[in-house]
Amino acid sequence: MTKFDRLSSLMARFELGVESTEADDADLFVYADIISNKPSRVVLCPHQKIAYQPLKSEMLAFKAEVKWGGGSNPLFSALPDVLELDLTQDSETAAIVALLKVENDNKRCGSASVLSRLAEILIIRLMRVQIENGKIAKGLFGGLNDARLGRAIVAMHDNPSKKWKNDDLAQIAGLSLSRFCELFTNVVQETPMGYLRRWRLILARQDIAKGARVQNIAIKYGYQSGEALSRAFHKQFGETPTHVRKYALEASIN
Secondary structure, eight states: OOTTOTTHHHHHHSOOEEEEOSSTTOOEEEEEETTTOOEEEEEEOTTSOOOOOOOTTEEEEEEEEEESOGGGSHHHHTSOSOEEEEGGGOHHHHHHHHHHHHHHHHOOTTHHHHHHHHHHHHHHHHHHHHHHHOOSOSHHHHHHHSHHHHHHHHHHHHOTTSOOOHHHHHHHHTSOHHHHHHHHHHHHSSOHHHHHHHHHHHHHHHHHHTTOOHHHHHHHTTOSSHHHHHHHHHHHHSSOHHHHHHHHHHHHHO
16 A cells, blocks of 8 residues: 555445446446447446436446445545546456456345445445545646645545645645645635545544544644534534534444
């Protein structure tokens, strides 16, 4: 694993699940060429469930529902409404999708688990493509695609509790302080400290939902008091940490 792995922290924090479905709640679609029967295209609609239609030369080969933290996952929420991958231009991903199609067509024992794992790999490869090809120039994908900003963002993802300053992050990025702040704000479309605050609050919400005490989480993520965390939390999520903790506890009991 490279030192600045742009996906691992997000994978660790947000559980990825992909489940095959025949219902209307699908958001991942695999299409195959009608003549050759080979997988031709993958479409992901991360923000809304839509009945995405194949091209005239295609047929629907597989569809699934993707769960990966929803709006809480900054990477998933930064995706466009519709994401397409032409498999004829990506032989490695096409090989994975071909295996997925075989499993889906044959419905052998254990196929549900195999389909889920293969579809998870497909989602990860889709994310890699978006990070590496630079087509999404702004937001989190734009920041991760820039080698300099990517190092700073990964540092924040990996060590959210550290008392980061812009100077520290600029040094990691290999940029002057002024250039780093200017470039980060222009590409990611929020300031470095603004992104760090949002990331910490996302993680704080996860910790609180697991039963952690608000005061302990406040200290962990650099807030002077539980009250200060609660104010920032309510501003971002529109609810209090106490409500989130109570709701998660009730859900676990039921």
